[in-house]
Amino acid sequence: MKKKTKRGEANVGGSKSELDRVLTLELARVTERAAVAAARLRGRGDEVAADQAAVDAMRKELNSLDIDGTVVIGEGERDEAPMLFIGERVGTRAGPKVDIALDPLEGTTLTAKAMADAITVIAIAEAGSLLHAPDIYMDKIAIGGGYAPGLVDLDRSPRENIHALAEAKGVPVSEITACILDRPRHAKLIEAVRATGASIRLITDGDVAGVINTTNPEETGIDIYIGIGGAPEGVLAAAALRCIGGQMQGRLVTSSDEQRARAVKMGIEDIDKKFSMEEMARGDVMFAATGVTDGSMLDGVKFDSGKVTTDTVVMRSSTGTVRWINAVHANTAKFL
16 A cells, blocks of 8 residues: 555545544644654663553644544553543544544554554544444454455355455465464464465554555555454554455454453444444544554654654545655654
C-alpha cells in the first residue's frame, strides 16, 4: 500500500457525516506527536517507557481537538491504564461526539528493539459506530480490495481460504503469502498453511500493520492475514480497511467466564458472533497512522540537524481518500 493512493468504500448508509474533513489532518498531528515521542526511545530496550511516552503525547494532542470523544478502544480498562483507558473522555467537548479507537504505540517490542513496522494508530467515527471490543483476543482473517464479497471466511479451513484467494488472483498457491503472528498458539495454523504450498510471513508484533499490508501485496508481499491477535487491534484494522478497501472478519476468543462477562458488559451479547468489517467499523470512519520505525507501509521518524521528519497515512471512508503526508517539522519545540 505504500505511497499508492486507492479509493475506498462509500459511506455506509449514505447519511451525511457530522465529521469535519479538517479532522483528517488533525488526526495526522495526533499520530505524529505520539510517533516522535516513541521514536526518541527506539532501541533502548524499554517497552514500558516507549509506550508511556506515546500515550502521553497522544493524549495531549487529542485534548486540543474540538471533539467530544470517548475512547472505545484504548490502552486497557480504567483500572489497568492510567491514560487513554476505555471509556475516557477526550477533546475540548466543543465538537461532534465521536468514538475513538487508538493504539499510541502498536509495536512496543518493535520499538524497544528498533525493529521494523512500529506505528502509532488512531481511528475516529461518529458516536456508536465502532465496536466496543474488550481487551481480549480475536480470531481474524483479512484480504485487500478488488475481490468478490465473501471470498474468504473464518468458518472455512486455511486450505479453502488460500486456494480461493489463489484462484481469484489467477496465480498458483505457491505465489500466495500469508501474514501470521509468530506465537505458539499458531503452530497448527502455520502447519496447515504451509501444507497448501503457500508461504508465510511471520511477524513478532504489529498485526494492524499486518492486516493493512494485505491491501497492497505488490509492495508488501502479503496477500492474506490469518490468525489470533488482539481484539482492539482488530477494530483498528477494520477501520483502516473500511477506508482503503478490503475484506475482514473477526470473532472474539475468550478463555474465561470473566472475559465473557466483560464482553457482555461492553454490549456484545453473542460472544461467538462472526463480525464483518462493517460491523466493527460503521459509518464515516477516519484513520491515521505514523511510522515510528521504518516498515513496509511507512518510514520511521527521522531526526536530523534539529529537524524531525514524519511519514503518515490518513484515510477517510466516506470519500475513499488516502493521503500520504511526509512532513518536515522545523519547530521541534512542539514535540517536547
